[in-house]
Amino acid sequence: MKDILLVLRLIWRKQRTSLIRGTALAVAVVAMGVALLGLSGWFITAAGAAGLAGIGIAFNVFQPSAAVRLLALGRTAARYGERLLTHDATLKSLTDIRVSLLRGVLALPFQTLSRLRGAETMNRLVADVDALDGIALRLFIPAVSAVVVYLGTFAILAWLTSPVLAGWIVLSFTLGVGAVLVWTARHAMAPSRRAEKALQAFRIRIIDLLRARDDLVVYGRLPDQAAAVTTAETRMRENLDATDRLERRAGLMLALTTTLSAGTALWLGGALVARGTITPAQAALGFFATLALAETVQPLRRGLADLGRMLDAARRVRRLLPRDGETVPAPALARAPVPPGRPALEMTGIAYRHPGAERTVIRDFSLSLAPGETVALAGASGRGKSTVLALAAGLIQPEKGQILLAGQPLTNLTETGLRAEMTYLPQRSMLLGQSFFDMLALADPEIDENRALAVLEAVAMSRTVAGRGGLHARLSENGAGLSGGEQRRLAVARALVRRPRVLLLDEPTEGLDRPTALRVLRGIREILPRAAILTASHRKAEQEWADRLIRMS
Numbered sequence: 001m002k003d004i005l006l007v008l009r010l011i012w013r014k015q016r017t018s019l020i021r022g023t024a025l026a027v028a029v030v031a032m033g034v035a036l037l038g039l040s041g042w043f044i045t046a047a048g049a050a051g052l053a054g055i056g057i058a059f060n061v062f063q064p065s066a067a068v069r070l071l072a073l074g075r076t077a078a079r080y081g082e083r084l085l086t087h088d089a090t091l092k093s094l095t096d097i098r099v100s101l102l103r104g105v106l107a108l109p110f111q112t113l114s115r116l117r118g119a120e121t122m123n124r125l126v127a128d129v130d131a132l133d134g135i136a137l138r139l140f141i142p143a144v145s146a147v148v149v150y151l152g153t154f155a156i157l158a159w160l161t162s163p164v165l166a167g168w169i170v171l172s173f174t175l176g177v178g179a180v181l182v183w184t185a186r187h188a189m190a191p192s193r194r195a196e197k198a199l200q201a202f203r204i205r206i207i208d209l210l211r212a213r214d215d216l217v218v219y220g221r222l223p224d225q226a227a228a229v230t231t232a233e234t235r236m237r238e239n240l241d242a243t244d245r246l247e248r249r250a251g252l253m254l255a256l257t258t259t260l261s262a263g264t265a266l267w268l269g270g271a272l273v274a275r276g277t278i279t280p281a282q283a284a285l286g287f288f289a290t291l292a293l294a295e296t297v298q299p300l301r302r303g304l305a306d307l308g309r310m311l312d313a314a315r316r317v318r319r320l321l322p323r324d325g326e327t328v329p330a331p332a333l334a335r336a337p338v339p340p341g342r343p344a345l346e347m348t349g350i351a352y353r354h355p356g357a358e359r360t361v362i363r364d365f366s367l368s369l370a371p372g373e374t375v376a377l378a379g380a381s382g383r384g385k386s387t388v389l390a391l392a393a394g395l396i397q398p399e400k401g402q403i404l405l406a407g408q409p410l411t412n413l414t415e416t417g418l419r420a421e422m423t424y425l426p427q428r429s430m431l432l433g434q435s436f437f438d439m440l441a442l443a444d445p446e447i448d449e450n451r452a453l454a455v456l457e458a459v460a461m462s463r464t465v466a467g468r469g470g471l472h473a474r475l476s477e478n479g480a481g482l483s484g485g486e487q488r489r490l491a492v493a494r495a496l497v498r499r500p501r502v503l504l505l506d507e508p509t510e511g512l513d514r515p516t517a518l519r520v521l522r523g524i525r526e527i528l529p530r531a532a533i534l535t536a537s538h539r540k541a542e543q544e545w546a547d548r549l550i551r552m553s
């Protein structure tokens, strides 16, 4: 519940004025509904009684009928305004929450980020935030309007009829309805949670199926994965059916409660009429007002049936939201230009152990890299070459030692400043974009065609690009229609686009034949003659290309 309140506070804080106005209109809608039915009941009964008493001619029909029309029209207008304001305000605050969530995700440490599963994170951002719209629209606003209307109904009925009748109506109605709503919330919690879990599993399994379809086909597991998708979908439907059945049962119980409350109000009103405390028209007013109170509980019924889903969504979302007073820093510009004439990269006495790992993978590692120099890290698989590159790139922080970029500790540079000076090509890259040009523009949105063609020439991709219809020809998603070697060369070209002072390469020519690999390595140097290059390499071609070799053991 704490999580729901926190999300509600966020929604309220971001759209306070619209939500206050919308809640006021929601109260007006329900109050006018109660007044409309109560007044109509009183009007018909009073007119009938006046007719029976033979004084029908003196009965003023104009004022009550004008009030009935005013209430009917006012209710429609208030309903329209309420929907417009509350839905608009909720959707706007959910958009803000989604952006805050995305910022929260991006601000996570590299290690945590690399452990996140894409499909699950997408669910957080989309499905969970969608589930939160009911918190304001189907729980908070209806609950506030119900309480205000019950108090108002009690006060007005006590004034217009009798305090005993007013007290009985509001008390019996509130207790009966309250019991049904608590029952609904308790029984719907588990199926609503299970339905949401099954929906998320369904989405994740479909994404896994699409992403790994080639491997699933090769290993003959496509039917199993498809069956897993169907199972999740069936489970979702079963649980959604269960919540629907519960909601309908709750509707039946609410109708019975309202009827019981209205019936007893009629009986009590009759008894008060017999004692001469109130008139028949006043008793009718009480009876119809009780029937009208039923309108206050319909939205709450839906909201409470979804409570389990909203609670889980609020809990998951809250974990990723910045805490109160904690703002995620926006990337800023570098604080100071990097001074010239120093080693481009210095690593001194570095020690690092991956979180949860038993052994320290990097111990007392030091390196000095001059501008224009190329150093290759060599050593058996698992010795920590990629880890050194990630440390140098500032993606993870060493437990001991210091890393300087042209004399400045990495920690002194802002994210933007650091990325402007240094580029890192990991072992596996994602090629985002629909054309060669788009893919390169990810590294520099200002890139022009000449520069794009130059870096593509440097990595021996000019012929491929021309053969595919040029820089802007449409490609398959993530470069799927390109060979492995072509994708690798494109990733290298993208790293060159930024003209970094320090270039970190993790097996840049993996998947290329030796002559192409040598051409690409030569091209990298031609494009960046003064860059300091640190590369993790198993291949002879890369080790020969380097000025110096550091063996990791």
Ligand SMILES: Nc1ncnc2c1ncn2[C@@H]1O[C@H](COP(=O)(O)OP(=O)(O)OP(=O)(O)O)[C@@H](O)[C@H]1O
Residues within 6 Å of the ligand: 111, 354, 355, 356, 357, 361, 379, 380, 381, 382, 383, 384, 385, 386, 387, 388, 536
């Ligand atoms: N996030 C991580 N959590 C725990 N251990 C990790 C993590 N990343 C890497 N390791 C471990 O750290 C060790 C060094 O990994 P690293 O990728 O740096 O080796 P490498 O020398 O680059 O290997 P390769 O040549 O195969 O790429 C390995 O034993 C690896 O399993």
